[in-house]
Amino acid sequence: MTIIDAPAPSRRAFLTGAGSLVIAVALPVKSRGQSGEERIFGSGESSPVKYAPNAFVRISPDNTVTILIKHIEFGQGPFTGLATLVADEMDADWSQIRAEHAPANAELYGNIMFGGMQGTGGSTAMAASFDVMRKAGAAAKAMLIAAAAEEWGVPAGEITVSKGVISHAGSGNSGSFGDFAEAAAAQEAPAEPTLKTPDQWIYIGKDVPKLDTGAKSTGAAQFTLDIYREGMLTAVIAHPVKFGASVASFDDKAAREIAGVVDVKKISSGVAIYARNTFAALKARKALEVEWDESGAETRSTNDITQERLDATKNRGAIAGEKGAVDDSSFANTENAIEAEYVFPYLVHAPMEPLDAVVERKEDGGVEVWMGSQIPSMDLGVLSETLGLDPSQITLNTVLAGGSFGRRAQSDAHFAREAAEVFMAAGGETPVKLMWTREDDIQGGYYRPLIVHRMRGAVNDAGDITAWEHVIAGQSFVANTPFEGMLQGGVDATMVEGASVIPYDLPNFNTSVHIINNPVTTLWWRSVGHTHTGYAVETFIDELLEKAGKDPVEGRLALMTDPKHQRLANVLERVSAMAGGVTAPEGRARGVAAVESFRSFVAEIAEVSMENGVPRVHKVWCAVDCGIPVNPEIIKAQMEGGIGYGLSAILFNELTLNDGGAVMQSNFHDYRSLRISEMPDVEVEIIASNAPPTGVGEPGTPPIGPAVANAVRRLSGATPRILPMIKSLQA
Amino acid sequence: MSIRFNVNNEERTLDVDPDTPLLWVLRDELRLTGTKFGCGVAQCGACTVHVNGMPRRACVTPVSSLEGANVTTIEGLEGPQADAVREAWAEYDTPQCGYCQSGQIMSAASLLARNPNPSDEDIDKALAGNICRCATYVRIRKAVKAAGEKLGG
Numbered sequence: 001m002t003i004i005d006a007p008a009p010s011r012r013a014f015l016t017g018a019g020s021l022v023i024a025v026a027l028p029v030k031s032r033g034q035s036g037e038e039r040i041f042g043s044g045e046s047s048p049v050k051y052a053p054n055a056f057v058r059i060s061p062d063n064t065v066t067i068l069i070k071h072i073e074f075g076q077g078p079f080t081g082l083a084t085l086v087a088d089e090m091d092a093d094w095s096q097i098r099a100e101h102a103p104a105n106a107e108l109y110g111n112i113m114f115g116g117m118q119g120t121g122g123s124t125a126m127a128a129s130f131d132v133m134r135k136a137g138a139a140a141k142a143m144l145i146a147a148a149a150e151e152w153g154v155p156a157g158e159i160t161v162s163k164g165v166i167s168h169a170g171s172g173n174s175g176s177f178g179d180f181a182e183a184a185a186a187q188e189a190p191a192e193p194t195l196k197t198p199d200q201w202i203y204i205g206k207d208v209p210k211l212d213t214g215a216k217s218t219g220a221a222q223f224t225l226d227i228y229r230e231g232m233l234t235a236v237i238a239h240p241v242k243f244g245a246s247v248a249s250f251d252d253k254a255a256r257e258i259a260g261v262v263d264v265k266k267i268s269s270g271v272a273i274y275a276r277n278t279f280a281a282l283k284a285r286k287a288l289e290v291e292w293d294e295s296g297a298e299t300r301s302t303n304d305i306t307q308e309r310l311d312a313t314k315n316r317g318a319i320a321g322e323k324g325a326v327d328d329s330s331f332a333n334t335e336n337a338i339e340a341e342y343v344f345p346y347l348v349h350a351p352m353e354p355l356d357a358v359v360e361r362k363e364d365g366g367v368e369v370w371m372g373s374q375i376p377s378m379d380l381g382v383l384s385e386t387l388g389l390d391p392s393q394i395t396l397n398t399v400l401a402g403g404s405f406g407r408r409a410q411s412d413a414h415f416a417r418e419a420a421e422v423f424m425a426a427g428g429e430t431p432v433k434l435m436w437t438r439e440d441d442i443q444g445g446y447y448r449p450l451i452v453h454r455m456r457g458a459v460n461d462a463g464d465i466t467a468w469e470h471v472i473a474g475q476s477f478v479a480n481t482p483f484e485g486m487l488q489g490g491v492d493a494t495m496v497e498g499a500s501v502i503p504y505d506l507p508n509f510n511t512s513v514h515i516i517n518n519p520v521t522t523l524w525w526r527s528v529g530h531t532h533t534g535y536a537v538e539t540f541i542d543e544l545l546e547k548a549g550k551d552p553v554e555g556r557l558a559l560m561t562d563p564k565h566q567r568l569a570n571v572l573e574r575v576s577a578m579a580g581g582v583t584a585p586e587g588r589a590r591g592v593a594a595v596e597s598f599r600s601f602v603a604e605i606a607e608v609s610m611e612n613g614v615p616r617v618h619k620v621w622c623a624v625d626c627g628i629p630v631n632p633e634i635i636k637a638q639m640e641g642g643i644g645y646g647l648s649a650i651l652f653n654e655l656t657l658n659d660g661g662a663v664m665q666s667n668f669h670d671y672r673s674l675r676i677s678e679m680p681d682v683e684v685e686i687i688a689s690n691a692p693p694t695g696v697g698e699p700g701t702p703p704i705g706p707a708v709a710n711a712v713r714r715l716s717g718a719t720p721r722i723l724p725m726i727k728s729l730q731a
Numbered sequence: 732m733s734i735r736f737n738v739n740n741e742e743r744t745l746d747v748d749p750d751t752p753l754l755w756v757l758r759d760e761l762r763l764t765g766t767k768f769g770c771g772v773a774q775c776g777a778c779t780v781h782v783n784g785m786p787r788r789a790c791v792t793p794v795s796s797l798e799g800a801n802v803t804t805i806e807g808l809e810g811p812q813a814d815a816v817r818e819a820w821a822e823y824d825t826p827q828c829g830y831c832q833s834g835q836i837m838s839a840a841s842l843l844a845r846n847p848n849p850s851d852e853d854i855d856k857a858l859a860g861n862i863c864r865c866a867t868y869v870r871i872r873k874a875v876k877a878a879g880e881k882l883g884g
Contacts, residue, residue: 075827216829217820219765219805226764277759279751352830402830438770644866668774677855679868
C-alpha cells in the first residue's frame with residue numbers, strides 16, 4: 001500500500017484555498033462486489049483502475065477540520081461515519097469536525113468496491129472507506145506533528161496529540177491544528193502512516209453526535225430544492241403515464257397564458273414548462289394539452305404482466321445455483337411437499353424529496369450542476385454527453401438529498417440527462433431548476449421490478465428437507481447499462497442474490513431465473529434482490545420447518561452447517577435470546593427471519609396481531625453483525641429505518657398498471673407510506689466484532705417482511721404470498 | 732393581488748397570484764426553504780407550519796386566506812417547546828435524511844404546547860400526518876417524550 005502526496009496544485013487550490021492542509025492518499029484498488037457487481041469488477045487484478053488517489057482532510061486556520069465525504073449523505077450516515085474514522089486517527093476534538101460532499105472526481109474519490117467508479121450503493125460506504133479514511137487521518141496527524149516539531153525544534157517522537165491539541169511536554173509548547181494548518185500542508189505525507197490499534201480508538205465504536213442533526217433541526221440544511229440562483233427558472237415536465245410512450249404533439253396556448261410562464265419546450269422525456277415561480281409552472285402543466293404516441297408503450301396491466309411471469313416459472317430457467325438432483329419426482333409425494341407462488345409488485349422508492357437538479361452556465365462557458373448525485377461518475381458522463389462539454393468543463397456538486405433508497409443510483413443517469421436537456425432546450429444560458437413532483441415520482445418508473453417466484457419443497461418422514469426448487473421470473477435493470485456485467489449466462493445476479501446461495505444446507509437444491517423484459521423502467525430498491533428473495537426463502541423455509549415439526553429458530557440453526565453461515569447463526573441465536581423465543585402472548589404471534597445481505601448479517605423477530613384483517617406489528621427485535629460497529633447509534637437507527645421502510649412496502653405498497661398500461665397510483669393517498677402510528681417499537685443489539693466493517697443502509701430491510709409473514713401465518717393459517725399483505729389478506 | 736401577513740414576526744406585503752399555496756410563497760418569494768415540498772396534497776406533512784399557532788399544511792393553504800395571519804416556519808420556531816424539541820432531537824440524533832424533519836418538529840412543538848406530557852398514543856395521533864420515509868419514527872417518539880419531560884410535563 002503506497003501513500004503519496006497526490007493533488008495537483010489546481011486541485012489543491014480548488015479544495016482548500018490558502019493556509020489549509022489537504023492530505024492525499026493513494027491506495028491500490030481492490031475491487032469487491034456488492035449486489036452482484038463483483039462479476040464486472042472482479043478481483044483487484046482485473047480492475048480497470050489500479051490506483052485511486054483520494055483527498056479527504058482540510059484543516060483551516062480557524063481550527064475546523066473538514067472531512068470531504070466521497071459518499072452522498074441521504075440519511076444513512078456517511079458524513080458522521082467517515083468523519084469518525086478520520087477524527088479518531090487524527091485525535092481531533094469532535095467539536096472541530098465538519099463534513100461536506102467531495103466533488104465529482106473518480107480519480108480522487110472513486111469507490112474501491114465499484115471498481116473505482118465514484119458512487120454510493122450496495123451499502124459499501126463504510127466498508128470501502130475504513131482503511132482509506134483512517135490512513136488519511138493518520139497522515140494528517142503525522143504532518144501536523146512534523147510541522148510542530150520543526151517550529152518548536154523538538155523531536156517529532158516527543159510530541160503528543162489529544163482532543164485536537166498538539167503538545168510537547170518537555171518544552172511546554174502546545175498548539176491547535178489550526179495553528180499548524182499551513183505549515184503542515186508543506187510537509188511530506190508519510191508513506192506508511194501508523195494506524196491505531198483498536199484499543200487506542202477514541203471515537204470508533206463509541207457514539208459521537210451526528211454532524212448533520214443540528215442543521216436538520218432548524219431548516220438550515222440545504223437540499224437541491226432549496227437552491228435558488230439569480231434569474232433561475234423553475235421547470236416541471238409533463239411526462240407520459242404509460243411506459244414507452246412519447247410526445248406526438250402538444251398545445252401550449254393555455255399554458256403560456258398563465259402569468260409567470262416563460263417557455264414550453266419538447267424534450268425527449270416529455271414537455272418541459274419553464275416559469276418564474278413553482279406555482280406558475282405547476283399550474284401551466286395542468287393547462288398543457290399533450291397527445292402521446294403510445295405505439296411503443298406497455299399497454300398491458302400488471303395483472304397480465306404477473307400472469308406472464310407466473311407462467312414462465314412453470315419451467316426451470318437459467319441455473320443460478322444447484323446441488324444434488326431436483327426434478328418433479330422430488331416432490332411426487334404431495335403429502336410431504338409444498339408448492340408456492342409468490343408475487344412481488346412494482347415498488348416506488350418515494351424518497352421524501354422527489355428528484356431535482358439545478359443547472360447553470362458558468363462564466364467560463366462550462367456548466368455547474370447541483371443534485372443529489374448518487375453515482376457522480378455516471379451522472380457526469382451523461383451530463384457531458386448531453387451538454388456537449390468535456391467533463392472537465394462541468395462542475396457537479398453533490399447536495400444533501402432527501403432520501404434515495406436506490407432511486408438516485410441511476411445506472412442510466414436518466415435524471416441528469418433530463419436536467420441537461422431541459423437546460424439546453426431553454427437556450428442553455430438561463431439557470432434552471434428541474435423539479436419532479438410526487439406524481440412524477442410515483443408514476444415515473446424506475447421501480448423495484450415486479451418479480452414472481454415459484455417454490456417447491458419436500459420433507460421426509462424423518463423431518464429432513466429433501467429437496468428445494470426455486471424459480472424466479474422478472475425483468476433485469478442491468479441490461480444495456482454499465483452494470484451489465486452482473487448479467488451472465490441468462491442470470492442477473494441482482495435478481496437471485498439471496499436465493500442462489502441460501503444459508504441452509506440442503507441435499508438437493510435448484511434455483512433458476514427467467515429474464516422477461518418490458519418497457520416499465522426498474523431499478524435497485526433498498527436491499528435490491530433481497531427484497532424478494534429474503535421474503536421467499538425465509539417464509540418458505542419456515543413453512544417447511546413447520547411441516548417437519550421443527551422449531552423455527554432451532555430448525556434453522558441445525559441447517560446452518562457451513563462455517564460461512566456462522567455469523568448469521570449468531571445473530572439468529574442472539575435475536576432469539578433478546579425476544580425470549582418465538583412464543584407470543586395470547587392473541588399475537590411471532591415470526592423470525594435471518595438474512596445475510598451486503599456482507600452484513602441481520603435476524604429479526606416480529607410480534608404481530610391482526611386488526612381488521614391487517615397485520616399490526618407491535619414489536620421487532622433485531623440483532624445485527626456488521627463487523628466493527630463504527631457508529632453504534634447510526635447502526636441502530638439504520639436497522640430501525642430499514643425495518644420501517646420494509647414494513648411499509650410489505651404491508652401496503654404496490655404500483656399497478658390498468659388495462660391499457662396507465663399507472664394507477666399518483667401520490668401518498670393511494671401509494672401510502674408507513675406512518676408513526678404503524679411503526680413498531682424496535683430493539684436492536686449489535687454483535688461485538690473485530691471483522692472489517694460492512695454496511696447497514698440496506699441489511700435491516702430484508703428480514704422484516706418474512707418475519708411478519710411468518711407471524712401472520714401462525715395467526716391466519718396462511719403465508720401472505722401475494723404482496724402487499726393487505727392484498728393477500730383482504731382478497 | 733396584494734396580501735399582507737406576518738411571517739416569523741415580520742410583516743410582509745406580497746403581490747402574488749392569490750391561489751399560490753403558502754408553501755411556494757415561503758420558498759420562492761421569501762426564500763424560507765426550511766419548509767419542504769413532499770406531496771402537494773396535504774398527505775405528507777413536510778410543509779407543516781404554524782398559522783396563528785396551529786399546525787397547517789402550507790402546500791394546500793392559499794396565500795389569499797392568510798390576510799393578517801401570523802405564520803411561523805421552522806426558521807422562526809422558538810420558545811420553550813422549540814428548545815426542548817431541538818434538544819431532544821439532538822439527544823436521539825433523530826434525523827436521517829432530514830427532509831421531513833422541519834415538519835416533524837413543527838408538529839411536535841405544537842403537540843407539546845397543547846400537551847406537555849403526551850403518551851405514545853398522543854404522539855402517534857399528533858404526528859400521524861407527518862410521513863418520514865427513512866422511518867425515524869422510533870426516535871421521534873422517544874424524542875417527543877423526552878422533550879415533554881424537559882418541559883416538566
